[in-house]
Amino acid sequence: MANHPKFLVIDGYRRDGREALAAGGATSAGNLYSQMLMKCHPGCSVDIVYPADAGDSLPQGAALEAYDGLAWTGSSLTVYADDPAVTPQIALARAAFEAKLPSFGSCWAAQIGVVAAGGVCAASPRGREMGIARKITLTPEGRAHPLYTGKPSVFDAFISHEDECTHLPPGAVLLAGNAFTSVQAVAITHKGGTLWAVQYHPEYDLHEIARLTYCRIERLTKMGFFADTDAAHDYVNKLEALHQDPSRRDLAWLLGIDSDVTNEDVRLAEVRNWIEQRVLPNMRY
Known part of the structure; x- marks a missing residue:
């Protein structure tokens, strides 16, 4: 009988953040990641923890060794803030490096991993990158890296962030960037462990980015993404319509x-590549 990997998903949101997503019809980050991993490797098992919640138990040391891979979701938190919801997550990232547990993640993952390994993150001087990140371009190192096997050298991806990695730590390799964010993907080797992380969100689809936009309509309108809330709702509705009917070339062109x-x-190429290249060869049978 085939052995299937066991994943630990770290949902980086606080409870209030998860509740806000649910109120807007979005899937929680942890569940979204769990669904993605099961899609990329049917038969795998997934546990989800919420380290931003006070009192939530964090698996450390020997407990981490029960897993074959660790996956970080996004988060609405700020990695450089002195925040009791953040510091346990940085500690967990350091523990994962020390346990040599193959790790992957989106957005928050890149920032947590960079800080845990000694790098620096800060607010983006360009503000929020939202919706679709355009023309993400692989570096020469990215083109040669197994994370990007089968991926175009230039591509778009779903995204939502205001912070960015500004100084990479020793042992980090820049894999991709674009005109908005210089660090769109990074591979970090630290204390013998590895993290492959992207600033964008392969776990999103059109429905999820529509719901996330809906959850933040007021903020996004104030930031100038939309002329008014009616325009924002129209954008959300168009995303949902294209999700329901991908053959709508008119909507795809318009958006x-x-x-x-x-x-x-x-x-999902990056996720499958991580599982095939880092998780499966290092499984603890």
Whole structure:
């Protein structure tokens, strides 16, 4: 009988953040990641923990060794804040490096991993990158890296962030960037452990980015993404309509969306590559 990997998913949101997503019809980050991992490797098992919640138990030391891979979700927290919801997550990232547990993640993952390994993150001087990150371009190191096997050298991806990695730590390799954010992907080797992390969100689809936009309509409108809330709702509705009917070429053209984000084989390539290249060869049978 085939052995299947066991994953630990770290949902980086606080309880109030998860509740806000649920109120807007979005899937919680932990569940979204769990669904993605099960899609990329059917038969795997997934546990989810919530280290931003006071009192939530964090598996450390020997407990981490029960897993074959660790996956970090996004988060609405700020990694450089002195916040009791953040410091346990940095400690967990350091423990994962020390346990040599293969790790992957989106957005928050890159920032947590960089800080845990000695790098620096800060607020982006350009503000929020939201919706679709355009023209993410692999570096020469990225083109040669197994994370990007089968991925185009230039692509778009779902995204939502205001902070960015500004100084990479020793042992980090820049894999991708774009005009908005210089660090769109990074591979970190620290204390013998590895983290492959992307600033964008392969776990999102059109429905999830629509719901996330809906949850933040007031903020995004004030930030100038939309002329008014009516325009914002229209954008959300168009995303949902294209999700329901991917053959709507008119909507895809209007929204500037192509197979980089609608084709799961392309969108999830990094996740499958991580599982195949880092998790399966290092499974603890």
